[in-house]
Amino acid sequence: MISLNNISVNFGNFAALHNINIEVRDGEFFTLLGPSGCGKTTLLRTITGFIIPTDGTVGVDGKDITRLDVEKRNIGMVFQNYALFPSMSVYENIAFGLKVKKISKAEIKQKVAEIAQKVELEDSQMQRKVSQLSGGQQQRVAIARSLVTSPSIICLDEPLSNLDARLRIQLRNELKDLQRKFGITTIYVTHDQEEALTLSDRIAVFNKGQIEQIGSPNEIYNLSKTEFVCNFIGDINKLSPEFLQKVNLPTDKTTYIRLERLYANAPKAHHITWGEAKVISSEYYGLYIKYTVDAQGSILKVVEKNSGIPMYKIGEIVSLSFDPSSLLSYEGSGQ
Numbered sequence: 408m409i410s411l412n413n414i415s416v417n418f419g420n421f422a423a424l425h426n427i428n429i430e431v432r433d434g435e436f437f438t439l440l441g442p443s444g445c446g447k448t449t450l451l452r453t454i455t456g457f458i459i460p461t462d463g464t465v466g467v468d469g470k471d472i473t474r475l476d477v478e479k480r481n482i483g484m485v486f487q488n489y490a491l492f493p494s495m496s497v498y499e500n501i502a503f504g505l506k507v508k509k510i511s512k513a514e515i516k517q518k519v520a521e522i523a524q525k526v527e528l529e530d531s532q533m534q535r536k537v538s539q540l541s542g543g544q545q546q547r548v549a550i551a552r553s554l555v556t557s558p559s560i561i562c563l564d565e566p567l568s569n570l571d572a573r574l575r576i577q578l579r580n581e582l583k584d585l586q587r588k589f590g591i592t593t594i595y596v597t598h599d600q601e602e603a604l605t606l607s608d609r610i611a612v613f614n615k616g617q618i619e620q621i622g623s624p625n626e627i628y629n630l631s632k633t634e635f636v637c638n639f640i641g642d643i644n645k646l647s648p649e650f651l652q653k654v655n656l657p658t659d660k661t662t663y664i665r666l667e668r669l670y671a672n673a674p675k676a677h678h679i680t681w682g683e684a685k686v687i688s689s690e691y692y693g694l695y696i697k698y699t700v701d702a703q704g705s706i707l708k709v710v711e712k713n714s715g716i717p718m719y720k721i722g723e724i725v726s727l728s729f730d731p732s733s734l735l736s737y738e739g740s741g742q
Contacts (some may be wrong), residue, residue: 652680
């Protein structure tokens with residue numbers, strides 16, 4: 408549905424985006440993920456028309472919209488700070504885009520009521536000023552405003568970043584449910600890896616204005632194509648050449664293993680086993696416990712499911728094992 412072809416964006420001598428090519432499918436939840444300053448918001452603003460690319464084209468349903476005015480693109484936008492009008496009521500904020508389109512008052516009233524119900528805004532909230540609402544309620548208003556004009560695409564720029572951790576988790580689940588309910592093509596920008604993994608159908612990982620990898624959450628996490636993606640997504644162990652040499656594995660590549668793929672005291676027939684490692688610290692996360700171990704100079708981390716009783720004590724000796732197929736190895740180029 409959305410086709411980004413050879414997109415480059417320059418701001419003076421600074422190249423913000425380099426030759427970006429992405430195809431977003433109809434009804435897909437597609438996330439642009441990366442650290443601050445990597446170009447993901449620049450690409451979102453290029454899709455919505457706030458930035459005209461230096462090179463390349465933006466297409467929707469086969470139509471070139473690269474230089475089409477923002478208001479003619481039929482794309483809804485939810486900004487990081489929601490960009491609501493604080494002096495207006497909830498109703499007036501949601502109805503704003505419809506009034507700009509000069510739709511009749513009766514139709515505006517009907518459409519606002521329908522969308523408010525879908526995003527679970529109560530009738531009692533509609534005449535309140537948005538400044539009186541909680542962060543979560545304001546987010547619902549921003550989403551309702553972006554959807555009420557029936558856009559074919561919705562773009563969201565870090566809409567959960569200003570919320571506390573608990574509300575962020577709650578609202579990202581609601582956001583995904585809403586996206587499924589409407590079936591609308593969604594472009595989502597975030598720097599939060601967990602957010603991207605839980606929400607997305609596919610993810611594009613950005614680094615310094617370029618795409619490192621596009622894939623499903625499983626592909627991005629378990630089959631990281633580059634060393635950057637491998638390190639950026641989740642926590643991971645880097646295996647030292649000394650460790651690899653002692654278990655008879657090649658040392659000519661940079662090699663990693665995910666924490667949950669390294670096992671303590673749980674060898675299996677096809678696993679490679681490391682002799683002794685000393686537990687030097689632990690971190691309690693509720694669902695799991697993360698142990699740091701010293702494997703004769705190689706400091707590694709192991710995750711164990713929380714059974715209610717800490718499994719290992721500081722100073723305890725454990726054996727480590729892993730499936731060699733779980734290793735992620737990269738050439739000097741990082742590929």
